[in-house]
Amino acid sequence: MGTGKRGLLTAAVTVVCAVTVLAAPGTAFASPTPKPKASPSAPPALPPNKDLEKIREKLDDLYHDAAVATDAYNAAEEKADKQSTQIVELAKKIVKGQKKLDELKDRAGAAARAQYRTGGLPDEAQLMLSDNPEQFLDGAGRVLQGQRATKGLITELTRTQADLKQYAKDASAQWDKLEANRKDKAAAKKKIKKQIAAAEQLEGRLEKKEKEKLARLEQQAALKAQTAWLDTGVLDEIKGKASEQGKKAVEFATNQIGKPYVWGAEGPGSYDCSGLTSQAWADAGHPIPRTSQEQWKQLKHVDVKDMRPGDLIIYFDDASHVAMYVGDGAIIHAPRPGRTVTLAGAGTMPILGVVRPDA
The missing domain is CATH 1.10.287 (Helix Hairpins)
Structure with a gap:
């Protein structure tokens, strides 16, 4: 040679x-000269x-x-x-x-x-x-x-x-x-x-009773939002049935309930919100974009009244959260750090729109 x-x-x-x-x-890259350690930021007031x-x-x-x-x-x-x-x-x-x-x-x-x-x-x-x-x-x-x-x-x-x-x-x-x-x-x-x-x-600065009351406030806020969403009569219009791939995606997501939210995670032991939805559809044989924003950009949009189990609901104006609709006004999602994959009401957060992976 x-x-x-x-x-x-x-x-x-x-x-x-x-x-x-x-x-x-998580790869670390050495700095040519050591940098002084930043002073810890003050806790939020x-x-x-x-x-x-x-x-x-x-x-x-x-x-x-x-x-x-x-x-x-x-x-x-x-x-x-x-x-x-x-x-x-x-x-x-x-x-x-x-x-x-x-x-x-x-x-x-x-x-x-x-x-x-x-x-x-x-x-x-x-x-x-x-x-x-x-x-x-x-x-x-x-x-x-x-x-x-x-x-x-x-x-x-x-x-x-x-x-x-x-x-x-x-x-x-x-x-x-x-x-x-x-x-x-x-x-x-x-x-x-x-x-x-x-x-x-x-x-961490709250006492035990205050944490318990805070948890109740969160539940009340979620219930209030879900009730307001249901009161629009939207559930009367949602009658779509899941496709075969949609059923597989829902089954996968259901089997992940109880696993912790970890940012950047795609399973199998933990997930973030889009990690859960992308892996569920990959398991169903239909790969989709990794992030909630790309799912919103690239997948077909459908009206809320036309959604069916397996469809993805995108939340907030910046498309920063995604959940899987599983029927009867419910979703499965990975909420946030400190929480686990769970079942929740579809209307508990501001809905940006709905996308269908297998359109």
Whole structure:
């Protein structure tokens, strides 16, 4: 194996290994100079007289912001996975292209050596020196074939070199995108942790009785929202039946009830909201986008009155939460940190719209 070829193979393997490291969740990257530790942020202030309703609203805001950051984290991770795959494929193409280029150069060298053995005279000159008519005609045919072969060899060499140059350019561009998404993931991860920590600090400053009352307030707020939604008569209009794939997705989601919410998780032991819905539909044989925002963008929209079990309900104006409709006005979803996958009312949160994975 030539030195150039060996070097390219080594480079390609290095690319693959580096991509694997960059794409790994939770990978730490050393800083060239140690940074001073940031001072811990002050815990969120409690409302005057510990107004539990205001605390409930504040907690909702904190967890909502964490959900938005989680969607950003998941989107960056999904993009990074795709870019990692593309870089690996480009590295393979570079290795394959270099091998082809080496073979073409060997053929060109062989042709040059053959010409040297004939005294350096081109085939056309040797042909003109021949005094045998039959040999002349036979040689003329070979000259034409040789000219076409030489032209084809040069064309193929040029094209292969251009391909290699483009592959390298594409790999460099994908690497830049991969690095940008790694930074996006890191920023989103930092925000998620910050919002969750603030919420936990806020809850941690409440006494046991206050926590119990806060839980009752949350239940009352959910019940009030669900009752208002049902009072519109919407359930009278929802009569759709699940498709076969929808039934499988609902069955999968149902089997996950009780498992903890963990941001960025796609199972099998824990889930975030879109991790649950995407895995349920993947199990049903119909892969869908990973994040709630992409599910909202890419899947077919249907009217609420036309939804059927297995459809996904997207919540909030920024599409930051998603749940699976399971029928009778109920959903299964992974709510937020500190909670588990659970059954809830479909109207307990502001509905942005409904999407159908298997439209």
